[in-house]
Amino acid sequence: MLQEESQKRDIQNCPLTYAMNVIGGKWRLPIIWALWKNDTLRYNELKRRIDGITNMMLSQVLKEMEITGLIVRKQYLEIPPRVEYSLTQEGKDLVPSLEALARWGKHMQNR
């Protein structure tokens, strides 16, 4: 009983559930992946690399990822505008875990 209660609390603000929420969704991993491979990308460069994403989704997801601290947005006050995105240190720290997950996924795919 006491143990079950603590399990329920775990699920509430479980760090794993938290992690899954910040990297979940259709577009976040592709963005992380593109920024990992290219270090810094402008808005339209990201858009060209991520097949099928709309302006709406890209700008929304970038904003959310900036708030959660995965990416940094650097704006240059030029005309035409220039905005560069890159991973924060925390965003980069995430990559080894993702690679481990990817290895597992690959193993599952050709089982």
Next chain:
Amino acid sequence: MLQEESQKRDIQNCPLTYAMNVIGGKWRLPIIWALWKNDTLRYNELKRRIDGITNMMLSQVLKEMEITGLIVRKQYLEIPPRVEYSLTQEGKDLVPSLEALARWGKHMQNR
């Protein structure tokens, strides 16, 4: 150009996207977690441990996880029925990656 094409293909059947799909959704991690902590659980034991899940979702998600090879379902032909669920070896193999992700999540939560 050639490189961008290969990036797009990566995203299509990317092992990481695959992994995220099989462990994503609201209930899969709680189920994996409960079976990791308890080794083997019956349907109603799982249901009691996973706060708020409905029969509909539990049976649906268990069926999907059995198909993807995360869990095994063992049925005993008794009355009243008895069905036991546990992680497959692949399901257990996943846990270290999840723990790494969880450590990252914890770090992010109290930053």
Next chain:
DNA sequence: TCCTTTACTCAGTTTTACCTGACTTAGTAG
């Protein structure tokens, strides 16, 4: 003068995920 570029924003709609509450089957206990 009109078109192009960059980095977005927005109203409205579709698609997907998830939930609600009732029902089933077969045997045992009261």
Next chain:
DNA sequence: CTACTAAGTCAGGTAAAACTGAGTAAAGGA
């Protein structure tokens, strides 16, 4: 003869995630 247990199933409904297609500003080029 009614209630209870286990392990589900099912039709229908809501909520959340994603998409559609258009529009914005400000400067430079043809």
